[in-house]
Amino acid sequence: MLRSDYDLNTLISFACSVGLEHVNVSVYDGPFIPQIEDDASSQENHMMIDSSSGHQDGADMLSKYCHHEPKILLTASWAQAIRDVGQPFEGGVGQFRRALKMYSMEVGFEYDFVKNTKERVIATCRRRATNNCMWRMNATLQKINGYFYIRSLNNIHTCGAAIRTTKNSRMSSELVASLIRDKVRDKPLTRPTDVVYDFKESYGLDITYHHAWWGVDRAKNELFGHQSLSYDLLRWYKEETERTNPGSIIEIDYDINTGRFKRVFVSFYACIYGFWYCRPMLFLDGTFLKGRYKGNLLAATAKDGDQDVVYAMVPTHKNKNRVKRIYANT
Structure with missing residues (x-):
């Protein structure tokens, strides 16, 4: 009950702004009567309220007056990641584990592995022991084609714990990397703070900066190669350039004590030859x-x-x- 003089339009606007899906409203035509101590006058007030001719049964008013469209998160499809017995996973056990992780996040439950190998995965609801929940899944590897198949599935939760939350213990940098791979390919300078915001806005999930940072780093390594290996290729590039393009100068500067890369100077022989006939010029910094x-x-x-x-x-x-x-x- 609202202890205020709010009208119906104000109430509906407030419900729409906070994202409520259903609102039950009971309307009284009479004035608001404050609650007082239990005495004779209090009984008269209760009788007046109960006998008010303006009272209407509670009804869902939000769908009638508020025509906003509910926001669909990118995790909506995760509810179909695990469907039924016989469902194949072409990527093997890795794809199956990722699908199970996404499914549990969207549905809203925690699970434990009874067996977790490359050939067989058995998972049960974490509340199986405490609430006797019978949710259980068994998946095995088909060695002929390398696919993972769901062999048995009891997809009913009897523990009442299937409630979606913004945080989940199954969140990992591996999952973050798989979801932001396309974004990192288009925007290599993606920052971890951008990933944290995008997950909150588009997926409705709260992830830590730690998961975001390692997710970006993992996605970059998968797309562009590991950073340390890229620096190691500079020595190969120097040798090959000097062998195939004699007269070129390539100098790699690094810290002698730590071996850490500092800078590299590259000047091809064609560029050096082209400047031989140019008048020398002196440039000074400001x-x-x-x-x-x-x-x-x-x-x-x-x-x-x-x-x-x-x-x-x-x-x-x-x-x-x-x-x-x-x-x-x-």
Whole structure:
């Protein structure tokens, strides 16, 4: 009961905003009568409420007045990951375990393995001992084609624990990597914080930063190769380039004590040969001024016709930079 003067439109708007699916509303035409101590006057008030001619039976008003469409999460299809006896899994035991994990998250229950090998998996509900839940699954490997098949399935929970939650102990970085692989392929600079937000928004699941970070790292390794192996290929690239393109210069700089990679310099012989007939040019980095009139001095040098022109950033009294040309004879 609402102890306020809310009208029906306000109530329906509030229910829609919080995402309620059903609302039972009982309407009284008479004024609100506050609850008081149990005495003679209290009994009269209860009689007045019960005899109110404006009372209507509770009815679901949300579907009539609120026409919002419920949000469908990407996990909706997970409820069909485990269906019936004889269902095949072409990816073997790995695909079957992943499907079972996704199914339990969407349906909302925990399970334990009675047997978990590459050839047979038997799982039961975690509340089997305490609540005598009879949910049980048995799947085996078909050695002829390498598929995993469900051999027996009791898909009814008698423990009453099948309630979907935002957190699940079966969440792992392996599952996160399998779900974000396509996103990482399109956007290699995907951050773990983006993954945490996407899982909350699109899947309705709360995952830890730890799972997100290892999931991104695992997806990158599967798509682009392991990072340490990529650095190790630099030595092969240096040897092959110098062998097939004589005159090229490739220098790899690394920390002598730790062996950690720092930088690499690559200059192909064609580029070196092309610059032989170019006039030498001197380039200088800018020197930043930190005084009252901030600016940059002597940013770069370049050639202007037959003369060498030095372009410099000179600070002015208005704290703005202007370009000044300084001619130098060479």
